[in-house]
Amino acid sequence: MTAVVSLPWLPIAASWRKGIAQLMDIILHVGAHRTGSTSFQHYVRGNRAHLMAQGTALWEPYMLRKGLFDGLFSPPRMLNGRNLQRRAMGRVRLHTAQAMRAGAQRILVTEENMIGAPRACLRAASLFPAIGERLARLDAAFEGRITRVVMSVRAQDLWWSSVAAYGMGRGHPMPDDIRLAALAAAARTWRDVITDMACALPQAEIKVMPFEQFAGQSDKVLSEATGHAAPQGDAKSWLNRSPDVPMLRAKLFANGMVEADLPAHLAEAEGRWNPFSTAQSAALREAYADDMMWLTAGADGLATLTEDRSRTRAGQSLPAGALTKGQFHDQQTEHRFQEREQGRLAQTG
Numbered sequence: 001m002t003a004v005v006s007l008p009w010l011p012i013a014a015s016w017r018k019g020i021a022q023l024m025d026i027i028l029h030v031g032a033h034r035t036g037s038t039s040f041q042h043y044v045r046g047n048r049a050h051l052m053a054q055g056t057a058l059w060e061p062y063m064l065r066k067g068l069f070d071g072l073f074s075p076p077r078m079l080n081g082r083n084l085q086r087r088a089m090g091r092v093r094l095h096t097a098q099a100m101r102a103g104a105q106r107i108l109v110t111e112e113n114m115i116g117a118p119r120a121c122l123r124a125a126s127l128f129p130a131i132g133e134r135l136a137r138l139d140a141a142f143e144g145r146i147t148r149v150v151m152s153v154r155a156q157d158l159w160w161s162s163v164a165a166y167g168m169g170r171g172h173p174m175p176d177d178i179r180l181a182a183l184a185a186a187a188r189t190w191r192d193v194i195t196d197m198a199c200a201l202p203q204a205e206i207k208v209m210p211f212e213q214f215a216g217q218s219d220k221v222l223s224e225a226t227g228h229a230a231p232q233g234d235a236k237s238w239l240n241r242s243p244d245v246p247m248l249r250a251k252l253f254a255n256g257m258v259e260a261d262l263p264a265h266l267a268e269a270e271g272r273w274n275p276f277s278t279a280q281s282a283a284l285r286e287a288y289a290d291d292m293m294w295l296t297a298g299a300d301g302l303a304t305l306t307e308d309r310s311r312t313r314a315g316q317s318l319p320a321g322a323l324t325k326g327q328f329h330d331q332q333t334e335h336r337f338q339e340r341e342q343g344r345l346a347q348t349g
Helices: 010-024 037-046 048-053 084-101 118-124 131-141 156-170 177-185 191-199 218-226 245-252 277-297 320-324 327-348
Strands: 025-029 056-059 107-110 146-153 203-211
Touching: 025 218, 037 048, 037 107, 037 218, 048 056, 056 131, 084 131, 107 218, 118 156, 131 146, 131 191, 146 191, 146 218, 156 245, 156 277, 191 203, 191 277, 203 218
Parallel strands: 025 107, 025 146, 056 107, 146 203
Antiparallel strands: none
16 A cells, blocks of 8 residues: 655755756656666666766666665654754755756666665565655655656566575575465565555656566666667676575575575575475466556556567568578479379379
């Protein structure tokens, strides 16, 4: 559910309000986590000059994690007589005004933590339960000027596995059987996440890009976000991958676990880690299939499914096998057919 959030209006921002409302578009790239967001941020960071030439200012984690959003998503509280949420909104508006004065027509904000942390999702056994409230606060900080949101989604069995594997690689505990069962039985799907997002940002266009189609294609993600052509450099990089089974085993052994205590999904498997049973994986896959069906059918008008049609479009040249086909091929086929037919008639005679 999306909570109704009452947020303060800042008198100091009154002089900026008209300019932001008329000139500045705010575009959010919200991840989600484990869908290539780090690769995308590496790509746009390397093409900052190209973006600015198009009139797009870039806000990415190197900037945002220095404290720009500090206090914005926390419960309202006072520190030394100062409202931290109010101060965070003031910082956002100040930096927005600076981008306008520098000539930016829009701001691309890419930071997956805007919608919540993956560890919080694991603890709650739910996909981004607070996304509605968090985006409502962010929209208030930008004075309702968030015009587009780009989000990547991924099959739930692979997404939860990647989140858990990445956490284990950083020293967090392995999810136990009870936690895995809760994840597999969770009622909340990407459809609910997108619905909460649309409720928090009713004025924004929401574009959903399946990870399975756009992994390693940061240029296409950027083009969808800004509506402008994107450069090719570093577009195919794929960073921050989750550890595979051998890496996870080595991590657990280094932390003192003995081989006899390894669960079957780590002791017997290789390659990508999947801690779910066959039935659990099937349930999660079915939930994702329902999400995709809902998006394909129009998502109740809340979002647009963006697909990579270049993977299904006909190529510019024929495949190698087709090069032998044509009139000569047909003549050969007809000649062989006549030989087989003559032989068959001879045998029956």
